[in-house]
Amino acid sequence: MKAIICFFSGTGNTKKVVDEYKKYLDSKSIETTLVNIDGLPELNLDGVDYVGFAYPIHAFNAPSIVLSFAKQIKKQEKKINYFILKTSGEPLAINNISSCKLKSILKKRNFALTNEYHYVMPYNMIFRHTDNMAYKMWEAAKQVIPIDCEEILARKPAKLSYIPFGRFMAWILRIEHWYGKINGKKYKVSEDCIKCKACVLKCPVKNISIDEDGNFHFGKNCLMCMRCSFHCPKNAINIALFEGWKVNGAYSFKQPEKEEVDKHKRYCKNSYKKYFARCQRKIENNKK
Ligand SMILES: Cc1cc2nc3c(=O)[nH]c(=O)nc-3n(C[C@H](O)[C@H](O)[C@H](O)COP(=O)(O)O)c2cc1C
Structure with missing residues (x-):
């Protein structure tokens, strides 16, 4: 069996997630190819059984290069099921809307979304998360990814819910694509x-x-x-x-030896708490 994951990663978080997917899928004898979409390569899906798209969330949307990549994909003769993996710095539910546009572009090309997963990874913009928080995020993602992979392999659908007026909000926030330039x-x-x-x-x-x-x-x-x-x-x-x-410098994703001052400990506090609890529940349920 073969899998392909097309990904964009600005600063490495999404790459880290797709590398973990590859590691797990390869271990299950699913030959997994990661396609970096920098430079908009042509997509060849011959003989591929599982197709995924992965990106970092930018202003509650997929980055413009991801949409450009999707637009250049040819219409498929037979329906292709696919999954989406996204990373973002905070777990707010509004982030779920980021796939609206990508979904509609791919739908026109005969792709059907079956599974969607969101991993919270440290901010590469807005502020620098503490090393401890980055470590915690990565530990959670590493434990949840094998469970999500198994769902994909079992073709068990898993979708994220959109907030009301999400599509409209995502449309407005795509101003970031234009203003970024x-x-x-x-x-x-x-x-x-x-x-x-x-x-x-x-x-x-x-x-x-x-x-x-x-x-x-x-x-x-x-x-x-x-x-x-x-x-x-x-x-x-x-x-x-x-x-x-601006955030400068890669995260180590290791547990820090010294205690750090967290200047942003109140920021989205409940939302992070719920995210980690959700991951924990998923891990516990999987053990049963
Ligand atoms: C321009 C820009 C916009 C962003 N917007 C969001 C956002 O709307 N929500 C969020 O939680 N994180 C946001 N982030 C943070 C990234 O999504 C997050 O750090 C991601 O894991 C980075 O992945 P990468 O290293 O693969 O690029 C934004 C980052 C950038 C650079």
Whole structure:
């Protein structure tokens, strides 16, 4: 049996989740291919039994590159069942609406959504979660992913519920796709830059260039994925209007040795509590 998961990951969280899916599915003798959609590759589904799409939630939507990728997929002759995996920094139910547009694009191409899963992973924008919170999120995801994989393999449907007027709200919030491009042109590089060109090389849409004089140029195709500023080793990229929300540097996902000060411990407190309780219930129920 074969599986394919097409994914976009700005800063690595979604990649971490799909890697875990691959690890589990491969262990069950499902030959799993991960397709990174940077560069919008063509999708070949010949002989594939399970199809998935994975993305980070951006302003309660799928990133624009995910929608562009879906739009270029040809209409399938026979119905293709598929699953969606999404990651986001907070567990609010409004995040569920993020798949509305992707679903409708894929429906026109004869795809039917059967399973949908949402994993809370640390913010790559807005604020930096504590290392302990990032560790907790990843531990929860790692335990739940095998259970979700088994549901997919058993073709047992699992869907997320949408809030009222969700489709309309998602439509309004897709302004982020448009504004991200405007904002992305205003990025600046500070004197701390060591010209390692990591940003130029990593940008999924090749939106960053450096000229002979060493000046950086930001084009009009920014996805606001934060890959450039998140991975900048010198934290030298200023992300214009969203500079105050910038998060720089990868999370270790390890349990910290020292106690940390959590400046945001009240933020969406109940929502995180419910999310972790839901994961725990799922793990316990699975043991029965
Ligand atoms: C432009 C942008 C918008 C975001 N919007 C949301 C959001 O609406 N809800 C949320 O919970 N997290 C949001 N996040 C956080 C990411 O969804 C989250 O950190 C995700 O796991 C990042 O995955 P990645 O590393 O694969 O890119 C946003 C991040 C960015 C960069």
